[in-house]
């Protein structure tokens with residue numbers, strides 16, 4: 001499979017203080033794959049287009065507030081990588097991509113942000129995909145926190161299927177008209193997560209490109225909910241690969257702080273797709 005990873009040293013040097021310590025150890029754990037030529041290494045760069053996509057997704061007030069918190073550059077660089085990866089997938093250069101980030105995106109809405117998220121990388125990439133003629137996108141957000149920013153930005157667009165796992169109380173809420181699906185797993189655990197994921201993936205969905213919002217804060221040794229082990233991460237990767245059946249897959253790193261978790265689960269996920 002033609003695969004690429006997006007990484008920049010600034011993600012660990014200047015990334016959000018909670019998220020940054022896991023980035024470099026996880027990247028170093030997969031340098032053997034890069035050196036063996038099994039996956040391409042890409043370094044993101046901010047361009048005029050990145051700035052334009054940012055302005056299409058977030059208000060001027062929002063951007064000014066992020067600049068005041070001094071995470072503007074690293075958040076935009078993170079999103080730039082996701083946009084570049086989406087473009088390479090859309091044009092067929094790649095079939096699989098994994099994007100490291102220095103700040104996450106799924107809590108960034110049009111005019112508000114929280115939870116270590118500043119700019120919505122996935123939605124900026126969707127804007128780019130639309131310009132390339134890709135209409136139907138499926139997002140599966142397996143970060144245990146509710147992807148409220150993404151829902152704010154694309155919830156009203158039925159051509160984006162938004163499947164949103166979260167650790168709120170055990171409850172499934174479906175809006176097939178707008179293609180929004182919220183799966184509350186409560187405290188979770190491997191079997192509940194795997195059962196719920198399998199139920200989603202067993203259905204028929206109409207999409208051209210698949211994005212996974214990959215938060216490993218769902219790991220039992222990390223700070224979020226779900227209390228998952230490696231069993232779930234391995235299943236996630238294998239099940240997504242089978243589900244995508246050759247359609248392009250873009251993994252976007254989201255929450256997670258524990259370097260030991262990151263350097264185990266990230267290479268594990270990537271190797272599944274190679």
Ligand SMILES: [Zn+2]
Pocket residue numbers: 143144145215217224254255256
């Ligand atoms: Zn999270």
